[in-house]
Amino acid sequence: MPKTRRDEDLAIAAAFGARVRELRLEAGMTQEALAEASGLHPTFISNVERGYRVPTLPTVVRVARGLCVLPSDLVNLGYNAARTRRM
Numbered sequence: 001m002p003k004t005r006r007d008e009d010l011a012i013a014a015a016f017g018a019r020v021r022e023l024r025l026e027a028g029m030t031q032e033a034l035a036e037a038s039g040l041h042p043t044f045i046s047n048v049e050r051g052y053r054v055p056t057l058p059t060v061v062r063v064a065r066g067l068c069v070l071p072s073d074l075v076n077l078g079y080n081a082a083r084t085r086r087m
Contacts, residue, residue, distance in 0.1 A: 014051035021049040038066030
């Protein structure tokens with residue numbers, strides 16, 4: 001059964017959130033600490049990690065700065081593999 005665009009968007013949001021959580025835990029940070037370092041609300045960080053919110057590009061950059069990583073470290077979610085399958 002083919003995925004709908006909505007299903008794909010939800011999968012991307014979940015993968016992004018999992019990556020944020022992974023890097024946050026590697027950094028030994030709480031959601032509150034990441035929120036403060038990023039200038040965001042702790043509830044927003046929680047919602048991102050659970051895939052409930054999809055951040056804008058400026059917010060991705062803020063989260064990356066809060067984690068002391070490059071934005072690309074957050075968004076490398078297997079895009080090349082997906083792109084190859086579509087071609």
